[in-house]
Amino acid sequence: MPKKIVIVGGVAGGATAAARLRRLDEDCTIILLERGPDISFANCGLPYHIGGEITRRKKLILQTPNSLGRRFALDIRTRHEAIAIDRAAKTIRARDLESGREYDEPYDSLILSPGAEPIRPPLPGVDHARVRTLRNLGDMDQIKQLVDDGAQTALVVGGGFIGLELAESLRHRGLDVTLVELLPQVMPPLDSEMAAPLHIELERAGVKLLLGDAVTEFDGQGEQHVAVTLRSGTTLTVDLVALAVGVRPESNLARDAGLELNQRGAIIVDDRMRTSDPSIYAVGDAVEVADAVLGGPVMIPLAGPANRQARIAADNICGRSSRYRGTQGTSILRVFNQTAALTGLSEKTLKQRGTAYHKVYIQTKHHVGYFPGGRQLLIKLLFAKETGRVLGAQIVGPEGVDKRIDVLALAVQTGMTVGQLEQVELAYAPPFGAAKDPINIAGFVATNLLRGDIECVYAEELDAAARADWTIVDLRQASELTSGGIPGAISIPLPELRERWGEIPRDKPIALCCTTGQRSYYAYRTLKQKGVACKNLMGGLTVFYYTHAGGPEVASWPAPPKCGA
Numbered sequence: 001m002p003k004k005i006v007i008v009g010g011v012a013g014g015a016t017a018a019a020r021l022r023r024l025d026e027d028c029t030i031i032l033l034e035r036g037p038d039i040s041f042a043n044c045g046l047p048y049h050i051g052g053e054i055t056r057r058k059k060l061i062l063q064t065p066n067s068l069g070r071r072f073a074l075d076i077r078t079r080h081e082a083i084a085i086d087r088a089a090k091t092i093r094a095r096d097l098e099s100g101r102e103y104d105e106p107y108d109s110l111i112l113s114p115g116a117e118p119i120r121p122p123l124p125g126v127d128h129a130r131v132r133t134l135r136n137l138g139d140m141d142q143i144k145q146l147v148d149d150g151a152q153t154a155l156v157v158g159g160g161f162i163g164l165e166l167a168e169s170l171r172h173r174g175l176d177v178t179l180v181e182l183l184p185q186v187m188p189p190l191d192s193e194m195a196a197p198l199h200i201e202l203e204r205a206g207v208k209l210l211l212g213d214a215v216t217e218f219d220g221q222g223e224q225h226v227a228v229t230l231r232s233g234t235t236l237t238v239d240l241v242a243l244a245v246g247v248r249p250e251s252n253l254a255r256d257a258g259l260e261l262n263q264r265g266a267i268i269v270d271d272r273m274r275t276s277d278p279s280i281y282a283v284g285d286a287v288e289v290a291d292a293v294l295g296g297p298v299m300i301p302l303a304g305p306a307n308r309q310a311r312i313a314a315d316n317i318c319g320r321s322s323r324y325r326g327t328q329g330t331s332i333l334r335v336f337n338q339t340a341a342l343t344g345l346s347e348k349t350l351k352q353r354g355t356a357y358h359k360v361y362i363q364t365k366h367h368v369g370y371f372p373g374g375r376q377l378l379i380k381l382l383f384a385k386e387t388g389r390v391l392g393a394q395i396v397g398p399e400g401v402d403k404r405i406d407v408l409a410l411a412v413q414t415g416m417t418v419g420q421l422e423q424v425e426l427a428y429a430p431p432f433g434a435a436k437d438p439i440n441i442a443g444f445v446a447t448n449l450l451r452g453d454i455e456c457v458y459a460e461e462l463d464a465a466a467r468a469d470w471t472i473v474d475l476r477q478a479s480e481l482t483s484g485g486i487p488g489a490i491s492i493p494l495p496e497l498r499e500r501w502g503e504i505p506r507d508k509p510i511a512l513c514c515t516t517g518q519r520s521y522y523a524y525r526t527l528k529q530k531g532v533a534c535k536n537l538m539g540g541l542t543v544f545y546y547t548h549a550g551g552p553e554v555a556s557w558p559a560p561p562k563c564g565a
């Protein structure tokens, strides 16, 4: 008997699973139930249509029910909601949302890919028509309509991926945009000092940032405006509110069917994407998976994992033995002229998990400096203390971020060490990279640290309270000192060090600094060989600024460092 497979959800995971099933089994019956009117649309592209970069709406519809159904012989039922599963009878109850008719559909295997819904905090006034969330084409149309109809001011609530993409898109459309974020930083998966350049970029682009604050109330001011009150007491009136405060797995169907869920409501699956019922698979934003780096459960709602998991579920239903290796959270985001990307574990996660790690920062151009257009990258590399295994990386810069994060994502995935990064052979010609690519340089710096060729002090160890215990030597040229620096530092430009090193007092530990940490590393090597104990400020004054941004340590600086200059 040919198998009958029912899929719930027809976008990233659901549509991928359906197509894969058909490629593996020409005879099975595949029924796809999708509650909304569309399937297989590009949710990741939605903010860019609002912003006007993707001009034609229909480009976002990758397949229609008709085109996908015909190509893969699928029975696609849009506007059909799955409302209950009878696991004993192996049937799923569906409701036709047009007619209201309900019916039971038998299955041999079931795949759940219901995704995650935007969280709407239960705040007074949250149901106002101008307080919107963004998940599907209908949501996008409504936000875009408000902008097309003349909205001039917007509040974006939440500084994660979707909030930042919306802030950028709404600015592109000329709106006056304010972004409020509960945490003291945007893009929470990044470590705070790596988010600091994004704050600078958002403000440069005209987004008003309200960090460490939260909405407490919305109040309709007629139909055209929303008055918003924040926890700090700040009030503002805007034409549009975009809520982007996170997502919650859509797992009611699974819960009601008695499938095992975690505490946050995500469906628990094994590495074949099987739920606690072996006939039911689940994939995508609704599931908990393994952390690919250190193991343990994680929930990371991203399109790539959803697609790969769907393929694995389909493989297993068709008798193949495919296994999901886990998710490492590789992601990337454009924020106006900057790009931020990460893979693997962040420093804050490593701390939470009690894992021993080292970190290094590298600042270098994305291609050779002598070829026009080279832009500075800031790379943070995290690696295991004993073995040097790469555990995570974060990169911010205007160009070349995507290439480096993808290389580092593979390094994390394959368990490479920082020593192996020294040896990585990457494509090079002057417009594209450097004979010593930023990835190689990250490997050199990290390996120097592991081998003891450099000792470091970190920006957080040199805050105002701790600084009195250090002698700080600034190796920059005198002309650079006007751009800010650590108060009380002794200035000895690097070219003068061999003549003047005797001036450095030895009664306290010595910290060496320059803009990026490169010249101070050269100074470290010189001084070390002369028998002077010292440490290099890792990441230089740039990372010092980002670490202490907004604090007294950098209050006297005339301007932030130019990220990507």
Ligand code: FAD
Pocket (backbone or CB within 6 Å): 008, 009, 010, 011, 012, 013, 014, 033, 034, 035, 036, 043, 044, 045, 046, 047, 080, 081, 082, 083, 113, 114, 115, 116, 134, 135, 136, 162, 250, 253, 283, 284, 285, 286, 301, 302, 303, 304, 306
């Ligand atoms: P979805 O693609 O959300 O599909 C779930 C579908 O199931 C929905 O259409 C829903 O209507 C349907 N459904 C739910 N319950 C039922 C039911 N009971 N009956 C019938 N149908 C049901 N990820 C990235 O990696 N990079 C990005 O740049 C990126 N940008 C994004 C931008 C936006 C605005 C959004 C919303 C998401 C973005 N994502 C991005 C996340 C990515 O889209 C998701 O991780 C991915 O779509 C998850 O796939 P899924 O199949 O689990 O859920």
